[in-house]
Amino acid sequence: MDINYVLSVVNSALRSTTPILLAALASAICTRSGVFNVALEGQMLIGSFVGIAVNWVTHSPTLAVLAAIVAGGLVGALVGILQVRYNAADMVVGTSVNLLVGALTAILLFVVFGVKGGFKDPALVPLPKVKLPVISEIPYLSTLFNNLSPLDYLSYVIAIVMYIYLFKTVKGYHLLSVGVKREAAESMGISAVKTRIAAVIASGCLCGYGGVALSMGQVTLFAENMTAGRGFIGMAACNLGKNNPIAIIFASLFFGFSDAFAATTQNTIPSQLTQSVPYIATILALIVFSRKRKKKATKTEESKAEAVS
Amino acid sequence: MKHITKIYGNGVLANDDMNLELAESEILAVVGENGAGKSTLMKILYGLEHPTAGEIYIRGEKQVFKNPQDAMKSGIGMVQQNFMLLPPFTVAENIVYGNEPRKSRFLFDRKKAKAEVDELSERYGLGIDSNLVVEDCPVGLQQRCEILKVLYQNADIIIFDEPSAVLTPQEVDSLLDTLRNLAKAGKSIILITHKLNEVMAVSDRCIVMRGGKHIATVKTSETSTKELSAMMVGREIVDAKIPQATPGKTVLEVNDLVKTGEAGKPILKGCSLHVNEGEIVGIAGVSGNGQTELLHTIVGLMQADSGNIVLDGKEIGGLDVRSIRETGCAYVPEDRNTMGCALKATLSETMLMAHQYEEMFNHKGILKHKTAAERFTALLEQYDVKYSTLSQLSGELSGGNLQKLIVAREMSHHAKLLIVSEPTRGVDIGAMEFIHNQILKQRAEGGAILLVSSDLTELLKLSDRIYVMYDGFINGELKRAEAKPENVGILMMGGSADD
Ligand SMILES: Nc1ncnc2c1ncn2[C@@H]1O[C@H](COP(=O)(O)OP(=O)(O)OP(=O)(O)O)[C@@H](O)[C@H]1O
Numbered sequence: 001m002d003i004n005y006v007l008s009v010v011n012s013a014l015r016s017t018t019p020i021l022l023a024a025l026a027s028a029i030c031t032r033s034g035v036f037n038v039a040l041e042g043q044m045l046i047g048s049f050v051g052i053a054v055n056w057v058t059h060s061p062t063l064a065v066l067a068a069i070v071a072g073g074l075v076g077a078l079v080g081i082l083q084v085r086y087n088a089a090d091m092v093v094g095t096s097v098n099l100l101v102g103a104l105t106a107i108l109l110f111v112v113f114g115v116k117g118g119f120k121d122p123a124l125v126p127l128p129k130v131k132l133p134v135i136s137e138i139p140y141l142s143t144l145f146n147n148l149s150p151l152d153y154l155s156y157v158i159a160i161v162m163y164i165y166l167f168k169t170v171k172g173y174h175l176l177s178v179g180v181k182r183e184a185a186e187s188m189g190i191s192a193v194k195t196r197i198a199a200v201i202a203s204g205c206l207c208g209y210g211g212v213a214l215s216m217g218q219v220t221l222f223a224e225n226m227t228a229g230r231g232f233i234g235m236a237a238c239n240l241g242k243n244n245p246i247a248i249i250f251a252s253l254f255f256g257f258s259d260a261f262a263a264t265t266q267n268t269i270p271s272q273l274t275q276s277v278p279y280i281a282t283i284l285a286l287i288v289f290s291r292k293r294k295k296k297a298t299k300t301e302e303s304k305a306e307a308v309s
Numbered sequence: 310m311k312h313i314t315k316i317y318g319n320g321v322l323a324n325d326d327m328n329l330e331l332a333e334s335e336i337l338a339v340v341g342e343n344g345a346g347k348s349t350l351m352k353i354l355y356g357l358e359h360p361t362a363g364e365i366y367i368r369g370e371k372q373v374f375k376n377p378q379d380a381m382k383s384g385i386g387m388v389q390q391n392f393m394l395l396p397p398f399t400v401a402e403n404i405v406y407g408n409e410p411r412k413s414r415f416l417f418d419r420k421k422a423k424a425e426v427d428e429l430s431e432r433y434g435l436g437i438d439s440n441l442v443v444e445d446c447p448v449g450l451q452q453r454c455e456i457l458k459v460l461y462q463n464a465d466i467i468i469f470d471e472p473s474a475v476l477t478p479q480e481v482d483s484l485l486d487t488l489r490n491l492a493k494a495g496k497s498i499i500l501i502t503h504k505l506n507e508v509m510a511v512s513d514r515c516i517v518m519r520g521g522k523h524i525a526t527v528k529t530s531e532t533s534t535k536e537l538s539a540m541m542v543g544r545e546i547v548d549a550k551i552p553q554a555t556p557g558k559t560v561l562e563v564n565d566l567v568k569t570g571e572a573g574k575p576i577l578k579g580c581s582l583h584v585n586e587g588e589i590v591g592i593a594g595v596s597g598n599g600q601t602e603l604l605h606t607i608v609g610l611m612q613a614d615s616g617n618i619v620l621d622g623k624e625i626g627g628l629d630v631r632s633i634r635e636t637g638c639a640y641v642p643e644d645r646n647t648m649g650c651a652l653k654a655t656l657s658e659t660m661l662m663a664h665q666y667e668e669m670f671n672h673k674g675i676l677k678h679k680t681a682a683e684r685f686t687a688l689l690e691q692y693d694v695k696y697s698t699l700s701q702l703s704g705e706l707s708g709g710n711l712q713k714l715i716v717a718r719e720m721s722h723h724a725k726l727l728i729v730s731e732p733t734r735g736v737d738i739g740a741m742e743f744i745h746n747q748i749l750k751q752r753a754e755g756g757a758i759l760l761v762s763s764d765l766t767e768l769l770k771l772s773d774r775i776y777v778m779y780d781g782f783i784n785g786e787l788k789r790a791e792a793k794p795e796n797v798g799i800l801m802m803g804g805s806a807d808d
């Protein structure tokens with residue numbers, strides 16, 4: 001096979017990874033604080049839409065990205081307040097928010113742009129691509145790092161920052177403690193409710209970022225439901241990476257690759273089949289992984305098992 | 310504390326015009342029956358509950374504690390019955406939790422935390438490895454961790470709510486030493502306990518409570534266990550004479566049970582034992598030598614690698630918990646809060662647990678709530694459980710009363726085999742006497758009883774035969790006449806009976 005072709009697949013994998021990585025990090029911060037957030041999908045989709053909308057109005061990719069992050073954060077705040085403050089059931093809140101955002105963006109698409117299905121316009125300003133100083137001169141490496149936006153690079157920095165935050169700072173320790181045992185945190189005057197809501201809002205911002213990376217990354221357009229389950233794949237990647245931001249990078253790359261694989265084989269293999277590759281990969285990865293973990297869990301479960309049947 | 314009165318939201322009068330004074334370097338014991346209001350009084354002092362009336366003064370200054378943080382700022386710390394530790398983190402991380410040393414503004418300085426904790430544990434002679442992860446620590450160490458946490462916050466007054474209930478006898482000894490050291494170092498200590506020998510051993514003064522009221526304050530040197538227990542219960546406790554056992558046919562037979570834990574660590578190394586009808590068989594041992602696992606294998610919570618278990622002539626190894634229970638086994642687990650009940654279930658739900666399939670309570674899949682309620686009311690009355698309604702949550706009961714409820718549930722079904730683990734943990738002496746009598750009554754009716762207890766006195770009093778476990782095997786079997794604290798102690802430490 002042509003090496004340049006392989007490298008271009010890797011390149012497209014890197015670009016597909018970004019939204020998944022952000023969703024996975026969002027999932028991690030929620031899980032670590034003890035919240036099960038199923039609304040990642042909706043938090044992303046709002047980012048994708050708002051990004052494009054603001055881009056179209058202001059012609060500024062920077063403002064578009066910031067607006068997407070704020071929009072994601074707002075949806076996150078809604079989820080956090082409902083789930084944490086009012087103890088609403090996580091699955092119900094998550095599913096409703098996902099459906100709500102799906103419908104809302106479809107309506108706004110029609111109201112604002114007067115189109116159905118998708119919106120693409122030459123007036124939309126794409127994100128600048130990063131031109132690495134030396135690497136772009138080297139033949140193979142230049143293919144590998146071709147066409148990556150600042151958002152792609154920044155996502156890895158975010159993962160590392162999150163790692164430092166969680167495991168090296170006092171605030172991060174408090175967040176972890178809330179996830180481990182909320183009574184213990186409260187006995188020290190650390191508010192579990194505030195910490196958790198903050199975590200969910202942060203997850204919203206991360207998802208908004210992930211969403212705009214999707215609508216303004218490889219392409220610059222918005223399509224209805226364009227996140228297509230990436231929020232859930234992010235949850236899988238988070239699970240696979242055991243809620244550890246560094247491990248999550250690798251788990252997300254795995255899903256990014258299956259995404260890229262699906263995209264590049266579309267023409268040779270029936271596309272219905274290839275497009276299901278990322279989802280099949282998700283299921284397989286979860287099965288393999290949970291079997292490994294099950295052995296470890298048996299012990300804890302046994303000790304927690306109720307004495308009564 | 311002056312004229313403290315507390316009425317809970319559900320109308321329970323838990324404290325009635327209580328007064329309490331504490332001097333510097335003093336160890337004050339607070340004793341009283343289950344539900345007397347001891348924990349409530351301490352929760353008020355620690356800011357966890359607010360008094361309905363009354364005031365708190367520290368060094369002459371009036372205090373109002375909105376929450377435990379306020380109390381901590383005034384130098385009050387509390388080691389609670391259920392620990393507030395973070396299991397996956399290290400001892401050092403847990404101790405500095407909430408007041409972490411920092412590098413720069415944000416970073417958690419774990420090195421400094423460890424150094425400070427080591428220094429503190431050295432100063433008070435607590436001897437703890439600050440690198441250990443809390444979930445791997447035995448309960449005794451976890452408790453030390455809690456004590457250090459309180460010391461780290463510079464508390465001058467330290468409250469201990471039944472600190473010895475969860476400890477092994479050895480751990481209790483070192484806890485009592487710690488209490489003395491702390492008092493010597495100038496800390497004032499309040500100790501709640503049901504074990505009067507601890508009161509006699511460490512305290513300077515003792516307050517007796519009953520029904521939320523102050524009954525008496527006595528100097529420990531001027532009283533006796535007898536006098537204290539009479540004041541607590543309002544009557545004298547007499548040790549019942551235990552009649553000779555008349556064992557019948559074998560009910561439980563365990564042969565050569567082997568179980569290997571995680572990482573190939575052997576837990577049970579070939580345990581064999583049997584329990585006959587009309588007999589109480591005790592299992593002695595320092596906790597963590599396989600007793601819990603042995604019981605879990607018998608009741609079906611865990612599967613053994615090899616060996617067999619026969620209950621009432623039927624092989625039960627490998628069966629699930631429900632089938633084993635239906636074959637004729639009842640179980641009082643050692644930890645009432647995690648295994649014994651669901652703290653957020655109502656009392657009647659808790660009482661029904663594991664019995665929901667029985668015809669008495671279940672008509673073709675529909676629960677007979679009325680029959681159940683009638684029966685439960687009678688049962689709780691019989692066991693003298695203090696509660697307000699069947700629909701209150703089990704978590705609202707005082708510790709001892711919850712224990713009595715679980716014992717009542719398990720004993721009332723007269724299973725052929727009754728397994729009881731720490732049946733009197735946290736119950737007052739009156740209730741202890743009652744539970745002991747119930748166990749003896751079941752023996753008289755031909756029940757087979759397997760008893761695990763870390764309280765050697767209890768074990769020696771009740772058991773007709775004792776197996777001593779050490780390091781996963783049975784290191785000796787003693788008949789009632791042969792069993793003395795000394796030889797059981799030797800076997801518990803791994804020695805042989807001939808030593
Ligand atoms: N949160 C609560 N809500 C309602 N009632 C409560 C609550 N906590 C305790 N009570 C009631 O207040 C009374 C005193 O309880 P408390 O826990 O202070 O007793 P205690 O002396 O500590 O008993 P024990 O020795 O069993 O621990 C009991 O009747 C109990 O049922």
Ligand SMILES: [Mg+2]
Binds near residue numbers: 349470708
């Ligand atoms: Mg209590």
